[in-house]
Amino acid sequence: MRASVGFFIIITGIIGEVGAQTNQVVYEYDSIKMASLYARSRDQRIKNPELSLELGQEFLDMAKKSKNKAKEAVALENLARIFFNIGSYSRTLEYFFDVLRIAEEQGDSFNQAITLNNIGIVYGENGQLEKALEYYGKSLAIKEELGNQEAIVNTLSNIGLIYDELGEYEKGFDSYTKALNIDRKRQYVDGIFVSLNNLGQNFLKRGLYDSALVYFKESWNLGTTVENDYDKAHLLNNMAAAYLGKGKTTEAEEFYLRAIALAEKIKARLRLRESYLGLSRVYDVMSDYGKSLEFYKRYEYLKDSLFNEEKLQKINEIEADYKIKKKESEVNLIKKESEIQDLRRSQTRLVAYLLISCLFLFGTLIFVLYKRNQFKIKANKDLELKNNEILTKNIDIMDSIAYAKSIQESFLPDPRILNKFFTNSFIYYKARDVINGDFFWFADEEDYLIFAVVDCTGHGVPGALITVMGNSLLNEIVSEKRILYPSEILTELNYRVLHTLNQENYQGNNNEGMDVAIGRFDKGSMKLSFAGAKRPLYYFRDNHLHVIKGDSHSVGGTFYAKDRDYKEHEIYLNKNDTFYVFTDGYADQFGGENNKKFLPGRFKDLICEIQGDDMEKQREILDRKFRYWKGEREQTDDILVMGVLI
Template sequence: MKITKAIFCIIIGFLGTVTAQTLPNDSWQKTQANGKGTITVLWHDAKPFHYYDEAGKHTGIDHDLMVAMTRFVEAKYKVKLDIQWHKAQTYAEFYNSIKDGTGGIFGAAAFSITPERKKVMRFSPTYMPDIEIIVSHPELPTFNSIGELINSPDFTKYTAVSVKNTTFDKSLVALKNKLAPNLSVKYVTNTHEIVQTINQNPYHFGYIHLPIYALALKNGLRLKRQKLLQIQREGYAVMYPLKSDWGKVIEEFFNSTEFKPLINKVTKQHVGTQVKDLIWDVSAKNNKELALLTKENELQSLRLKKNQLEIEQSKLRLERQAFYQVMLIVGVVIILILGVVLYSRYQIKQRSNQALRDKNTEIKKQRDEIELMHTELKDSISYAQQIQQAMMPHQTRLTQAFPENFVIYRPKEMLSGNFYWLNDRQNLKLLAVADCAGRGVPGAFLTMMGTLMLNHVVRESKRTTPEDALTLMDKLVQRTLTSDAANLAIDISLCCIDYHKKIIKFTGAHSSLFIVNNGRLKQIQGDKHPVGKGLYNAKNPLTMNLIEFEKGDVLYLLTNGFQNQLGGNNGHNKKFMLLRIKDLLVEINSQPLEEQKQRLENELEKWRGQNEQTDDILMLGVQL
């Protein structure tokens, strides 16, 4: 048996030596001489120190720390460093690769400094407190001393979870040898597996790093901290070979003025402010148990608030869905009301023809009834107007998305056939302006239908690219309206503004986009057909325009009501025309948007003169 163990140790040592020799690395002397070099960083899964994010990208505190070190060295010594990441499968691979290495080989994965390790490898200055705690499944009782643990009636069922040859393992082995020789130990590959195993098994416990516990608690994992055998070491450090000549460079980086702000920034980025503060506060305070309890309560309170916020957001979504359903019902009710009013007028006219013998009395009666109907009709249309305006974005919501903006919204009648629409998704903002066929009540019904369809297409069908959204909207309009309504369609401009990529995606159906900056105007024309005609398909797709934008660009979306307004000098009754609008936009470009709105409205009124308003008018301007 002893011979077998010896052979096994020789094989592990040999493999570690081979690994150290085969990993690409250069000495600091060679790197300086050549002006470039390669270093290798060994790591393993241990969130938040090393992990893959949702996009599959390798990241973490130690990852970002080593990347920052290479940039520091490159900037100071004018050399080019290539960093190679090697994911170690076992701790023995870590240990032997560093112990037997000679050049630019580093281990960075929340490593503890111990007297034994100092004999065979070197360490950087510490960059984070090193506190190890025992955690268990929440169904285990809370033990305040080692005596309570080993004297528990169920102690024979307990299993300790650890990673071989780590400080966790040494602490558990010392506990087992001294006080609990019958304790069962289960070995896993990394710290992440320790957390998952304990979370899933009621009788399991083990040592983990304090930052990993705090992050798991913040994310809602089921873990309980045991109030015994807490261990605080010198701190986490990067380890490298005794024979390495990179020591001077390592010391310069960790002792530089920019290092402390850097470690605070990357720690906050990967664990959050609360967890970062917990780590440093607990390590600095004498009463660590009280500090831990305080911070645990803060994290649990934060998690409860987060859960409550998610519940409220879900409730808000349900309320919005209910609101849209109510709007549909209200639309039907308006139709019924109008039908009843029209039928009542017909009945009144019939009765008046049959009552000619009592003209004076009947005429007065008719007059009173007509006045009542007029009041009811006006009230109904006024209520419909309120509904229509409520379905469009409130000025507060528009200002939250675009702090600098203006809206010129002038229905020809009480109800408008024009509408604008907004969907705000953090870095993505979708903005639309539409002109529906018809004015008044028919146009208003189309605006309600168009708004609901845009909400369905973007929020439920998840179409966020303008051409996809308008293509689906074109099909929905065709399916909703009968063939008798073939002349009903919607001119629409739809923009998707990506602040992260500084790109505007624009698709227009019989409508254009105007962008003005520094006195230069750019017009992006849309396709020539409106949506609702069924003219867009795979063979004749809508066009998506990609436009890069700069800070300060002003976007203008408008319907054709402005340019078609009749008026002018000497009563010639000419149209205002698009060219005049474009010249005016260039002229007023340097003014604040509120002043631009006032100037545009003044020019429109001056041009209209005594004429009636020709059409519904809608113009929207936003500054990026």
């Protein structure tokens, strides 16, 4: 398991205050040197772990000598992070427990919470998932009591990762969603980037690759403002895994190679290990067994060499060498004691020089601020001009979309055709964007009515283009070619969509299609004939719900065989029976207290609840329930529901 949110850093000052005792200059020198050692060690953690460890050990030795517990805690936490990066989890835990002990002795609740979280990360990486949950729970309880939102997000994300590893994906989803909502309120882009990646990984582990890619792509779009290359490499590996799950080996290979390039740049060996194993699987699927074996060997080598005994021995040698250097430094300090005395006597002169320097720096600062303000004024003017240009373009685009909406609506049939056959009916029609990817269609054949509700691939402009094509094809099939039975209409519609979108040879780059519920109502015999492409028909008789399922393949698209047959169902309706056809948008809406989908089962219960009300009242209830469920969230999909009372 990999923590998507890294360790939090112990919050404390590195450069301490300087006392008035006789060794004042020595302490100033020590504080500055410790701050320098810490900064250099931190900067080298990924690029040069051995140098980072060497600098970090010297920092710890100096902190212990100064008897400053706050600095000692920072030094221990720094070493723990270094050992974690090179894969030595036992050493990592040893240092983190030392940090926790200091925080408890000092009564420092905040740093206790941070360290408990960090210990949870180490246990998670080491596969001890229940122990990880235990420490995350302790950390979260303290953070919630303190009310620190950034720290709460960190632990929520890590808890989600543990639940994913345990296969409890809904609990993981809830944790990530809570973290995402907090970071969106704070407008914290780095946190949103990580939470979106975690949500995508949650769906990836479930095998829901399309949903995973939605979150991964949204996370990647934020990447231009995020500087964390380690997490970017992780995201690229996740996207590659999703494409591999979808069978898109070319895209999977591309993203794994991009991840390798980034991981090699920052020397992130854990990320390289993920990429090598993923590429091995890609080439295995592509039947390139030579390359598959090559990358699997790289994976095995990197896994075994992340942190071996030879490197541990080398680190111990570095530690011993450093102790020698430290002793030499102490000797040098004693020799310089006389020089320190001279420095103390010249302190007054130094203060004068310092004041002069401060005056010079102050004047320079005033000049820089003036120039900066002039630059800012010019930049604001340029920005205002650009904003006006963008506003004008946006107005033009929205005008075009509004006009496109009027064109799309002109293709829709007159709802009065439905009223001619059914005096008590409704159509609940709600686009996600300005223009719709769902549409309804009627054909009045005097003694009977042919009707359809259609859910086209996509939303907005892409979906609207498919609706225009679908409407036109249905008119040709029924009005011109005189195909009048629902199952035959669907068969012909499938053929024409495949031909129109050049999908017949499965060589196109598009997979557009539509899910359709289509019926024919004979007014004389009260017979309803129905066929469905992934859409059902609900009908009620004597307050009892009956469901007629559609076939399991869509119209158009390349996921299914070219030649598709659709089953035709026939029922005879009675007075006061009701029936409903609908797209999947209502059931797919995210909302409620836990931001989950409404789901078909809840939609079915709602349809049952509104029986007995007239159809206009039913439409109002559906709309009110939808708005309440959605709340302030964005609409997920286009919505279309048609209901009829016989």
